[in-house]
Amino acid sequence: MKMRQTFNALKLLAATALATCAVGVNATTLTLSNWVPPTHFLTTDVLQVWAANVEKATEGRVKVRMLPKPVGSPPQHWELARKGVADVTWGNFTYEPDRFKALWFAEFPLNGDNGxxxxxxxxxTYEKxxxxxxxxxxxxxxxVGLFGGGAIHHGKKDIVSPEDLNNQKIRMGGPIQKRLLEEMGAIPIAAPGPQVYDLLQxxxxxxxxxxxxxVINFRAADLLKHHTLVPEGFYDATFFLAINESKWNKLSEADRKAIMTVSGxxxxRLWGKVYDDQTRAALVTLKENGHKFNTPSPELMAKIKQVSDGIYADWVADKAEYxxxxxxxMVKFYRERYKALKAN
Structure with a gap:
């Protein structure tokens, strides 16, 4: 009897081992192109967490391998996924503003400060x-993701009134930010965010x-010490995580469903929460280091709203383009959904 029990136990162990090996052999590995450093919080707290969630949700049948370096520049990452150069990519919709004009509304001023x-x-909103x-x-x-509202940062003075922006050279990215600055009297300088330190210096x-x-993650804290926080954000930026459609369709239905339980x-939510946590931590650090935080005057808020209303009206008029x-x-749905989510 004992020998039979031992034999049965060994058979069970062998079957389990074979099944485990089979999962390992048959696992699908998705390549992910990432263009921020391995130490950046988007790598450690968002992308690697999502990759681990995918592997767990699919019980090891799908793994995500982050490539050692990106396979293209940041603006190319939508096309890199579409063409299958990498299976999975992430990026900023604003890097191709004309292509993704339908999403401009989410980057308008006064659109939210809770990532x-x-x-x-x-x-x-995208789904609907x-x-x-x-x-x-x-x-x-x-x-998709946003970062919870952008702010105005200056190296030498407070920005409180509309006049404070006159002829100030301000680094920016994207058409909405460009128009905002131009109509408020500033001089927009287009450049990627990571270049802010060199541009200031x-x-x-x-x-x-x-x-x-x-301000902290781009090493600009010693050069940008005056911050104007606009309630509900001066602007924002929209981001995506995407997989090549053909690669997606080759996955089993069960694995696609499992992946979507940790995606979408x-x-x-993960993306936005991580950004909110980073914002709170940065505020504490900068205040501890004596940085000056300002609230826009009523006149500056009125100017921001005036410019924003004009951008919105022109965007609506261009609806045939997108x-x-x-x-x-669509905008009404987004804003109502945002308010309801923020209130919870």
């Missing part, structure tokens, strides 16, 4: 209004538009 609520609201648009074909969108710019966390709304029949309804 988690904004990101989930944007995902819900945009997921079937030709712009998004060729990839499966796995999540060389005197090319006087200030920069960034989320609070970037789940990923968008194929949304009723963009006002």
């Amino acid at each position: 988690e609520a904004q990101s989930v609201a944007l995902w819900d 209004f945009l997921s079937d648009k030709p712009t998004f074909q060729g990839v499966k969108l796995l999540g 060389s005197g090319v710019v006087d200030g920069s538009l960034n989320p609070i966390e970037s 709304e789940h990923f968008s 194929g949304v029949e009723n963009p006002e309804e």
